[in-house]
Structure formats: structure tokens, C-alpha cells
Amino acid sequence: MSEFVFAPSHHVPFRDKEAIERCRRITRDQIEQHANPDYRIKVIPNAEVPWIGVTDMLGRIKRSAEEGRRLVMILPNPNPGYRHVARLINALQLDCRNVWGFAMDEYADEDGRIAPDTWKYGFVHSLKSGFWGNIDPALRPPEKQFLGPTDENIDSYGKMIEDLGGADVIYLGPGWTGHLAFIEPDAPEFDAPLDEWKQMGTRIVTLSPYTLAQNSLHGSFGMSGDLAAVPPKAATIGPAEVIAARHRISRHAITVHGTHTSWQRMITRLVTHGPVTPRLPESLLQTLRSDIYISETAAANIEPDFEKGY
Template identity: 40%
Template sequence: MNKEFNFSPATWLPKFEPEVLDYVRNIKREDMEYTNENGYSVKVVMDPVLHLVMDMFHRIYLSDVEDKSFTMICPNSWAGSYSAIANMINKYNVNCRNVHAFAMDEWADEDGNVAPLTYGAGLGYSFRKHFYEQIREDLRPPVEQWHVFTNENKGDDVYSELIEEAGDGGADVVYSATGWPGHTAFIDPGTEAFKADSLEEYIKIGSRLVEQHPLTIAENSLFNSAGASGDVWGVPPKAVTIGPRDIVNARESVEVHSFVNPGGDSWQRMASRLQLYGPITMECPATILRLGKGTCYVSEAIARPFSAWTAGLENKDL
């Protein structure tokens, strides 16, 4: 804490003890990598997204050559990554007949109407357009195996049940990236949709319609789908999303922490620290990924130390 000027954070932020916040801010680079008792690992690498792309392609390839079902939950919009995977699928003639791919979330309006697949900024639109449709027709599975949220499956737990049906109880892998308020997918902290009295109750909650946290709206205003200009008025107020149940049911997780602006500043650096080194808590929903087997790839840029101005700033530091 800064002794000269102490204050309490804004009341609408997720709640953490000051000691926790100080601890995660000051994690040293040499202490960042670990593997916990559940088989969850943290690895610091140059480019986490490349690891995700290789991992996803490899699993799709194995589903073909071993002729085994493969169910994955995927983040959006990741047009560049998915088009690259589709290109490799086409180049190496990988048949995707055994793949069930689930978009993890989608926008909804103030009345809970899910964004249609014709909406160009939609997450399902991007998932189908930049992934499924880039795969050669003779290698694609039926489009019904590239699952997206709709008004028909937005009801409580409905989408979760589809994942469990396709994946024999859960997805083989969930791919994700932690958001500003500590969410994975749109499982935001402090929302009525994911309210629970205990962590044990919390991880049983399935897919839901949710009102987005203010930090989630701010984060998404920085992405291309909303204009990448801080236009918070251009971000839909609600979303449909997988639930904590789908995270803990997944047999494995692969995460990437790599959102950094050209100048080195990042809204994700603190969220990454809280998820990986703070307590497992509903205040940071992505921490439940640590309850199962998985790998989080953290970029060197995200792993760099914090540099606050609380101790003053010299001209040479500008």
C-alpha cells in the first residue's frame, strides 16, 4: 500500500483484500511458472496465441487420424487465429467430421434477444465466417456441429446440455482468455445470473443470459468488433454465455494472456495476476480454471513488472 495516500477501490469492482492485491502485483518473473495439484500449469512464452493455434490444430488432426470425437469450446472473435487453423486443415486435408465446436458466448440486447448470425459484429457470425466457412467443404462437418448461441438455446442450462451431449459429459478442451473483470467467456463477477452462496454451488451453474459487468463493456469497446475506439455505447449490454459448470466439466483448458497495446500498457496484466496467483473465488471467475487440468500461456509482455507512479516519477522514466 502507498502510505502517503490510502483509499478504498470503487464499490462496483470485484472485492479483494488489500494484501491479495499487493501480493499479485509484486509477483516476480522467476516465480510465475508453476504446476498445481490439479495439473494446471502456467508457462511464460513469447507468443501465447501461437501455442493456442498449434494446440487446436493438433487436436483436430488427432480427431481425424484416430477417428475419435473431439468437442471444444472456443472464444471469439479470433478471426486471424481461426482462419490460420482452417488454412492448415485445408493444406493437410484434415477431415473435421468428428469435431463439435462451441462458441462460448454471444451478444444480446437489453431485452435478452440474441444477436443473429447476420450481425457482422456478432461472435457467432465471426465463428462461422472466419473458421467454419474457411474450411474446405469436403473437410467440414455439418454446420450443426459448429454450435452458436441463438434465441432457441439461450434458456438456462440449455447450451450446457448441448455441450455435455456432444462431449460425453463435457468438452474435451475449453480455450479462453481472461477478461478485465476476471471473467472467462461472459461469466462476470457480481452478476445476478451467476449468484451463488458458495463456490460448490457456483460451479454447478450452467449457461445463462447475463448483464455484462462495466469492465467487460469497457474491454469489448477496445476490440475490432466494436470499433477498437473505446466506444462503450457500441457494445451490447447483455450476453449469453457458457457457465462455470462448463468450465469445470471440461477435461482440459488452454488459455492465453497476451493482450498488450503497442506502448506496453495492458488492461489484462492485473486480471492475469489475480487469476493465476490470487485465491480461487467467484470474485474472479476465471480462477476456477485452476480446479482442473490445463495450461495458461502468459506472454513476456504480460509478465513484465508493474510500473506505477506512486513513488514519484523522474524525467528519465517518461
């Protein structure tokens, strides 16, 4: 059989063929190994991954209540797991007066206008209705302590977190492009050498076409590939906010509704074992104290199955 060799499409943000092939060959048994002891990778059963965030968050909230200490979290959205955190808070009667939750990103329109928290498809709406709104009124913090980027605060959003003493934790997970939050590898607003890129903070960015495709499969947009339903831009934290957080927890477990199909299987390998580069934004975590939880499905070997179609 003759070999057919080609370069990745110019549309693909990361195109280093040697690094791609090396990461593609990483097996389930090898994926937990990493040279940085502070970058801790653990493969766990699929069903356990959603509970990693729930249990970690609840523990931090409980300690905050007991110690009377401020807790600042940077949070991803939408996340159905938040209602479980709220139920446990209510059951344990945890006082959340010292809890602050910052949405890591929010959609914006073609002119960079950020979606209001009343837009039912938005991330801040999800955060407030799914998390803050499910906490008993006697226990929940003031609404001003659960917030996201807006047209008015986008330029100072990072400083708002900094002024509270910085984020104690940020919860993450790589997108199809390797983005974290909406720090896209192919966004012109984040086009900079690594050292300069690391210092970049909150801003409005152009979303990658791959992110539009990824998010069009989300439940909030009908799970139907409706590309036009996903806004073209977004407000997002930057690498500076990720680096400044005291701890990072990243979960890799996205499948197509519980099947073995996972677009995350390859990008997981690239961001955990590929080069640290703005072309793979979540690769930044390899240099920082981070806990990475990978589902068995995402960790599975990459190999063809000619009996399957899409």
C-alpha cells in the same frame, strides 16, 4: 512523504486489499510457480502466444481425422487465428466431419434476446465466417456442428455439449474483470457462494461496465472506446461447463496494439495466484487441470513509469 491509504472503489468486483497487494508484487520470475502441479503456468514470447491455440487445435483435429473420433471444442471469439487453423486444415487435407465447435458466448440485447449468427459483430458470426467458412467445403463439418447459444437453445446449451460426451477442450483467457467467457464477477445472474456457483450452467447475464470498456477497444467495435456499440447483455456458458471440459488452455497476452501497455498484467496475477472465488471467475482454473500461457508483456513486473501518460 505521508502515506495515502484508500479502499478500492465499490465498483471494483474484487476488493481484497491484502490479496491484491500480494499479487501486485509477484514478479516475472515468480509467476510460473504454483502449488497445484496440474495447473501449469508458462511464460512465452509475445509472438508465440497466438500460435498456442492454433497448434493445439490443429493437433486435436488431426488426431480426430486419423482416429475417426469426435472432437468437441468450446471456442472463444472473435479470433483471427481461426483462419490460420483453416488454412492448415486445407493444406493437410484433414477431414473435419467429426469436429464440433461451440461458441462459449454471444451478445444479447437489453431484453436478453441473443444476437443471430448473421449479425456481423457477433461471436457466432465470427466463428462461422472466420473458421468454419474458411475450411474447404469437402473437408468441413456440417454447419450444424459449429454453433452458439440462441434464444431457442440457451436453456439446453450445456446439455447439448454434455450429450456429445462433453467438451474435450475449452480455450480461454481472462477479461479485465477476471471473467472467463462472459461469467462476470459482478453479474447478478452469477451471484452465489462458490460451491453453488460452480454448478451454474449457461444463461443470459448482465455485462460488467468494465467488459463494455474492454470490448469497446476491440477491432470489431472500432477500437475507439465506443461504449454504446457493445450490447449490454450476453449468453454464456457457466462454471459447470468449464469444469466438465476434459482440458483447459488459457492465454494471457492482450496489449494495446503491441505496446507494453496491458490491462491484463494485474488480472493475470489475480486469477493465477489470488483466491479461488466467483469474484475472480478464471481463478477457478487453479483447481483444475489447466495450461496457462502468459506473454512476456503480461508477465512483466508491475511498476510505475512516470514518463508515460495513458
